[in-house]
Amino acid sequence: MKSNKQRRAEIKAHRLQRAAALKAQLRTQDARQLSAGGLVPGMVMADKSRLAHYNTTFGEVPDFYLDQAYTCRDCGAQEVWTAKQQKWWHEVAQGSVYSHAVRCHACRQARRALRDAALRNEGANLLGDEVARLRALAMQKLTANALAQVEAALQSKWRSLRVVAIEVMGQWGGAEQIERLQAFAANRTSSYGTWEREAADAATKALARRAEEGSWKC
Ligand SMILES: [Zn+2]
Structure with a gap:
């Protein structure tokens, strides 16, 4: 029987492969073509009504999100910023159109802990x-x-x-x-x-x- 850790590692490896495949497909195909036959795995449609904060002068409002591979800025781990996470970030959290994931979950938590400690003024006050x-x-x-x-x-x-x-x-x-x-x-x-x-x-x-x-x- 597989442990949760093993299972998570497998899911992550699978997502990384899929993100790479999607990226390769986009090189040869238009994004619209890609979604023509319906949603592909690793893809989530955008809700344009929730993207009003996007300034369309500087870029197109996305029709959908695709899983994206990235390297964590702090620890160098290969990670996937999933389409679902992107949708949440841009449409719910109203994250900037130019912002994207740069740190893995563990490194974000570590940074938050450091920041919280600083805010609690350990030392300063x-x-x-x-x-x-x-x-x-x-x-x-x-x-x-x-x-x-x-x-x-x-x-x-x-x-x-x-x-x-x-x-x-x-x-x-x-x-x-x-x-x-x-x-x-x-x-x-x-x-x-x-x-x-x-x-x-x-x-x-x-x-x-x-x-x-x-x-x-x-
Ligand atoms: Zn990291």
Whole structure:
């Protein structure tokens, strides 16, 4: 008994042969002649009413589609763009008259997966996600895990994330946090644009906010 994989390979080989035969026939015969005796295998009639997006100034609206062999641009596999697939592409998906299949199914899926990963911003919006996560920590109780995350954020390559970590420490409060904030604040340098200066400013602001909130509560 044949496996599905074997069967698919056979169908593909058969389609490739048929596409080549159709192409050879078209060299000697007019396409209309080819379809004169009815539909030939590997051929599907076009629905011209669905091809209004074709600009007929630049070419004739197809009467039908024929299986076409092509080589996948990425992996080099021999593939067939079937007449049925072409019909769907041009009439349903409204794909351009000039566009045709260039990649096999597997390579298209691989590209889509890559694109989706890029759209999910794996990397690009990481900073935004990290900032949101860190800010959420400020609303939670101070745990060892939360503290570890703030420590990690203080080591981040992103300065803005380090500033948020300082703000979170300010919101937490507690003797230890206050002490650290004071150390940051005391480390203020006069050189503008340095991390020390920025950290000191952030810590000073966080401490001032705490003092303000404290007095407001009284
Ligand atoms: Zn491929």
